Amino acid sequence: MLLRRRKMWDASFAIAGLLALACGLITLLALLVDMAGDGIPRLSWAFLTNFPSRLPEGAGILSAWVGTTLVMLVTAAAAVPLGVAAGIYLEEYAPRNWLTALIEINIANLAGVPSIIYGLMALGLLVYRLQLGQRILTAGLTLALLILPMVIIATREALRTIPSYIREAAAAIGATKWQTVRDHLVPYSLGGTLTGVILGLSRAIGETAPLITIGALTFIAFLPQPPLQPTFPFLSLQWLWDGFTVMPIQMFNWVSRPQAGFHANAAAAGLVLMGMTLAMNGLAIYIRYRFRKRIHW
Amino acid sequence: MESSLRLRTTERAIEGGLFLAAFSSVAITVAIVVILVSESIGFFRHVPLIDFLTDTQWTPLFADAHFGILPLLSGTLVITGIAMAVALPLGTIAAIYLSEYAPHTVREVVKPILELLSAVPTVVFGYFALLFVTPLLQKWIPTLSGFNMLSAGLVIGIMILPYVSSLIEDAMRAVPMRIREGSYAMGATRLQTALRVVVPSAFSGVAAAFILGISRALGETMVVAVAAGMQPNLTANPLQPAETITAYIVQVTLGDAPHGSIGYQTIFAAGLVLFCITLGFNIAGYWLRQRYRESF
Incomplete structure (x- = not known):
């Protein structure tokens, strides 16, 4: 009797577990279906190549996706070198002392700081103290600070999977520490690091709050100056100093208007944004899989 | 040389x-x-600190300016409370299922899909809360206002579910197999083993997951900015609109808050409060996680 009751409880908990998981999965499905239903009719070539407009039918996301792409370039250029260097130091060089412990606690804490706090810090420090203004450069740096802990943690985890005999073998033939890092550890950990970087960027691409806080504009009907120029020296960095908007801010702008026409635009922009995020996540999973298959310790 | x-x-x-x-x-x-x-x-x-902490109105940009953080705090806490009422039980049950029950293949399929849920941009969840969940809830609760704390809180709860459940699962999987085997050898069922052996052994890790989940919900911005309305409201009634600390910062920076003006200063004061609260939770969570890592 007792035994049967216990087994019944055991089985019903398995069902509860499946239901709890189903809650998450059904929400994801409902969200996708709801947004696809509202947004797909608005998706067209013109939607991608038009500027925002007062009329929902003629509005598009050109300035938003160009802005997102350029901001992500800055974010990657700033966060990757800094995060990888910090990860290498903490995993390969750092002595076990209070300073290292402080840095580690600090990184764990930074990963939990709400993103809007980064926005406030960037508003006070980058926009006003350093006089960078509300530009693509500022936005890229803000998001770089935000994803820095993710890049550091990913680099460390990738380095940790490399067996110690690789380091011992390099040391045994007289390689210096930096030579070991540069010629062995960095190339071998590339897959894991890259996965972490892409996941970090896919988080940054959807971040809205910190960019609103530093004062991104919500209505932009011009493009930043193109990075490629027809005349010498062909590359221009002038776009770093241009105003901008990004995909999630454009979506937020549309969803906070009362008209249904703009809500459809918001859904369509959301679909494009989700497409970007999911594509990046898919790429990360693919890279992890490829590198796992290639390396056998 | x-x-x-x-x-x-x-x-x-x-x-x-x-x-x-x-x-x-x-x-x-x-x-x-x-x-x-x-x-x-x-x-x-x-503004004297005592007014900041005790005044029951937050109207910094009105002619009759009041600077009481309580309405923003109540909005933040009510929404976090609703989110936790969803995320903690569901996250715990899902984690126990994934760690103690699920066959390997189920885990391999379900976990990546759950992770996708946390990859969805928060502004998309805001859209979902405002234009899907609220109309749906209004069918059952006709008095529900168009902007409300309930649907924002529910959506945040689902949003952080994968985060909470994967932290709990990590903690439970750190419990060595021999402890479970001891329990099974005594004739315990999986549920008894999970609830009376594994969860107590992983207690500090589970507590850390709860705390980090709360901290995540406290700092969530876009869902509340879109779906909860943007008016400070000192109430515990989740059917009403309200404003959180984060939504207030968004509201001010969306408009024009010149450097050094009182509007500009209020967002930093509000941000400081939010930072202090989440910092406390994060440090507690970090400390608890370190403890369970060391215990085996």
């Missing part, structure tokens, strides 16, 4: 550079604290 000296200098220089990169993370924290404190000093010179 000379080249070995140069080699050693290069090594030192590189180590120094790498250290600076690692130390820059500390500089970020220092910058956050310094900026939040220095920009809100002007605010606290203008």
Whole structure:
């Protein structure tokens, strides 16, 4: 009797577990279906190549996706070198002392700081103290600070999977520490690091709050100056100093208007944004899989 | 001889550079604290701390200005409470299922899909809360206002579910197999083993997951900015609109808040409060996680 009751409880908990998981999965499905239903009719070539407009039918996301792409370039250029260097130091060089412990606690804490706090810090420090203004450069740096802990943690985890005999073998033939890092550890950990970087960027691409806080504009009907120029020296960095908007801010702008026409635009922009995020996540999973298959310790 | 000296200098220089990169993370924290404190000093010179903490109205931009953080705090806490009422039980049950029950293949399929849920941009969840969940709830609760705390809280709860459940699962999987085997050998069922052996052994890890989940919900911005309305409202009624600390910061920065104005100073004061609360939760969570890692 007792035994049967216990087994019944055991089985019903398995069902509860499946239901709890189903809650998450059904929400994801409902969200996708709801947004696809509202947004797909608005998706067209013109939607991608038009500027925002007062009329929902003629509005598009050109300035938003160009802005997102350029901001992500800055974010990657700033966060990757800094995060990888910090990860290498903490995993390969750092002595076990209070300073290292402080840095580690600090990184764990930074990963939990709400993103809007980064926005406030960037508003006070980058926009006003350093006089960078509300530009693509500022936005890229803000998001770089935000994803820095993710890049550091990913680099460390990738380095940790490399067996110690690789380091011992390099040391045994007289390689210096930096030579070991540069010629062995960095190339071998590339897959894991890259996965972490892409996941970090896919988080940054959807971040809205910190960019609103530093004062991104919500209505932009011009493009930043193109990075490629027809005349010498062909590359221009002038776009770093241009105003901008990004995909999630454009979506937020549309969803906070009362008209249904703009809500459809918001859904369509959301679909494009989700497409970007999911594509990046898919790429990360693919890279992890490829590198796992290639390396056998 | 000379080249070995140069080699050693290069090594030192590189180590120094790498250290600076690692130390820059500390500089970020220092910058956050310094900026939040220095920009809100002007605010606290203008508004006494006691008014800030006890006044029941928050109308900084009105002619009759009141600067009481309580309405923003109540909005933040009610929404976090609703989110936790969803995320903690569901997250715990899902984690126990994934760690103690699920066959390997189920876990391999379900976990990546759950992770996709946390990859969805928060503004998309805001859209979902405002234009799907609220109309759906209004069918059952006709008095529900178009902007409300309930649907924002529910959606945040589902949003952080994967985060909470994967933290709990990590903690439970750190419990060594021999402890479970001991329990099974005594004839315990999986449920008895999970609830009476594994969860108590992983207790500090489970507590850390709860705390980090709360901290995540407290700082969530876009869902509340879109779906909860943007008016400070000192109420515990989740059917009403309200404003959180984060939504207030968004509201002010969307408009025009010139550098040094009282509107500009209030967002730093509000941000400082939010930072202090989440910092407390994060440190507690970190400490608890370290404890369970060391216990086996």
